[in-house]
Amino acid sequence: MIGRWTNSLAAGVMTGLWSIAAAAQSKVDFQTPQSPVARDVYDLHLIILGICVVIFVGVFGVMLYSIINHRKSVGHKAAHFHENTTVEIIWTIIPLFVLVLMMIPATKTLLTMRDASSPDMTIKVTGYQWKWGYEYLQGEGEGIRFYSTLITPRDQIEGRAAKGQNYLLEVDNPVVVPVGRKVRVLTTAQDVIHSWWVPALGVKQDANPGFIRDAWFKADSPGIYRGQCTELCGKDHGFMPIVVHAVTPEKYAAWVADQKKMMVATAVDPNKQWTLDELKARGAKVYSANCVACHQASGKGIPPTFPALSGSQVVNGPKAEQINVLLNGVAKDGKPTAMVSFKQLSDADLAAVITYTRNSWDNKTGEAVMPADVKAQRK
């Protein structure tokens, strides 16, 4: 009787789980898979879950049966059997057999997941504390590069404004990819280990500083897929999301054309003489995208790890020294500090942000640093 009851309970639980799973973007299941690998992983998980449920019912069926029927309070006398080699061998061999069966689909999926060969396009992803950099290395869109930073306003995070629908999962520049194309992702990092994860696309790959790793995905259908950094990378680990826009090949081609046009338009004449105000305006933007997380909008930083810029000796000292800090980072006693190199920024951006810091808060040097100054100091 108990057996029948547990069976129907198990059936009920399974039906329940599957009907919940069927609902769109369920809260108790994986995100709806949007790539072949994500689908394989989803199915693989269902198989394992099924096996676990069967074992669960078996083991806890017996346990529950004993708890109900073999209690002292219902007058059950203890039997005294123990040590039975046959039984021990049976319950060693059967699980082993089940595991071997499970390894077959698992191995297949893993081999597919790790086969990043012959991609249609390659994107290099670089993790920074705390944003992502993207560089389209090969395939349509080659040469496009940009940074992708969280755009959720501080007011929403600190509870001074209502939180938007994509709270913490929205960025200024999403990665754009065409659907149905095999996209290889090369991951690396500038400072510490990060991890690039887009759940719906079934891709998660650590980004290790100094090394390059690969992963791949192929988006099934157009859509916006959101993920987050999944390797603890310091203070703002929770604030460096990933957004992938999968679009039709036609729209992708149009996006690539737009990006190329923009790159030409924003290219700066290296010898242009900028005014102090132009530099400060541009620098303010660069500062809020790159510096504000540590050094704060007030320029007061979070000492001792993130020093204040306002009143800083370096910022108010000779400009060559400050350019050196931004290009090469700061090392203390031979070890790198949280102030890493920002040489990935353009000469104009570096000149602008240096000018901005030298003329903001308590700093009043009145000095403008030109892109040419930065260029001269690059090695």
Add this chain to the structure above:
Amino acid sequence: MEAAHGHAHGHDEHAHHPSGMMRWITTTNHKDIGTMYLWFSFTMFMVGGIMAFVIRAELFQPGLQVVNPDFFNQMTTLHGLIMVFGAIMPAFVGFANWQIPMMIGAPDMAFPRLNNWSFWLLPPAALLLVVSLFVPGGGASAGWTLYAPLSVQLGMGMDLTIFAVHILGMSSILGSINIITTILNMRAPGMTMMKLPLFVWTWLITAYLLVAVMPVLAGAVTMILTDRHFGTHFFNAAGGGDPVLYQHIFWFFGHPEVYIIAIPAFGVVSQVIPAFSRKPLFGYTSMVYATASIAVLSFIVWAHHMYTVGMPVVGQLFFMYATTLIAVPTGVKVFNWVATMYKGSLTFETPMLFACGFLFLFTMGGFTGLVLSITPVDVQLHDTYYVVAHFHYVMVAGALFSAFSGIYFWLPKWTGRMYNETLGKTHFWLSFVFFNVTFFPQHFLGMAGMPRRIPDYALQFADFNMLSSIGAFGFGLSQLVFLYVVVKTITSGEKAPQSPWEGADTLEWTQLPSPAPYHSFETPPVIK
């Protein structure tokens, strides 16, 4: 646990020992030291618990309300370190100290002074960890795994943490040497290896694991220390190092560490379940072999914590196959426990309730462990709340529940007094319900895409996080019931008979009065 002494047992008097504080500082008695380990462990459990409160308070709602992200990371880091090294491990060493001499028919541990030193290393280490929160830059915030290069970046709190880990490791190694020597050399005549109570077996195996891996951890954190201060580049690619190297070394320690925590828990449960089933353990021999196999396998599965670092696919396949193999001996243990209960004559006093809770929830953690062992599925779930749920099922519902089971089981022997059964059962049911309210929803959070170690989260994770926080507050407060039960037992519990448990058959119940005398066996018992 004053009641453990102070009773006249003929020559058992120890009036010549110093009294007051000096007694505890200079003691070489296994019972006194066991008691200190247990109280130390409970104190650290409260400290780590307060940190969990801070974490869950911040995660109660989306947005930053309680602490800043950096302090949040310090809390998750120290919560992990303190619970693993300060609460769970010392708790089981406390059990080992109290129980091993009594269960093998010995008067005390083999190296009583070493035993004293092993314990007294712990408070300074704990102090270093707690003080690290107040130094400039705050405590370590790289997670309890202290991954380089993030841990190389941090302030001096990290250095204090490294020293604390060194001292804790030293304490564990010394304690393990003592336990191994005691078990191998001090058994009463006739107590052959295959007659040892299973709890003693599990500790013998655990002690070997500790001696093998604690030096590895010490090496890993020392490499971080020299990378930080002495110009080495073990983990810095620019100097020819590799950040992933740290993870390999850490997890070579870290995976056996999981079993260092779980195996003594298996041992406690293997004493409790037969006692309350009034039936011998179903497969004693296979339990010993299964435990040893788990210990051996634990050395070849470490990289399943690193499926996403970008290992070669052959490496991933090897670690997946080896990891799933662990399910076999673990399954054998679960089947044996259930077979022991089958056709027994069961009663459900508090120790048995916690043992059943352990069996049920630890197996749930085993299932999620099986799910996580499958590399492609793990890639999706790695570093999400699913993993957080998984290891709390194993560590809290596994190890902690087993420790509670053991304390309720042996408290009458230790103190000579019975605990209040109603209060004990209340403690169990509160812990059981709130534990599941806290951690079950975290499986869903992880599957839906919430990474671990984040102070703030997207809106779709809000309701389960709130539920989880409510559960956590409830679980934490329920532990005050436990403190109350223990203090009440010590101060005013009813007198306990020599064996309050009908089915208990190990030496401490059959040969020793309650409370057990200061020196357990001055003449070895006769083992039939």
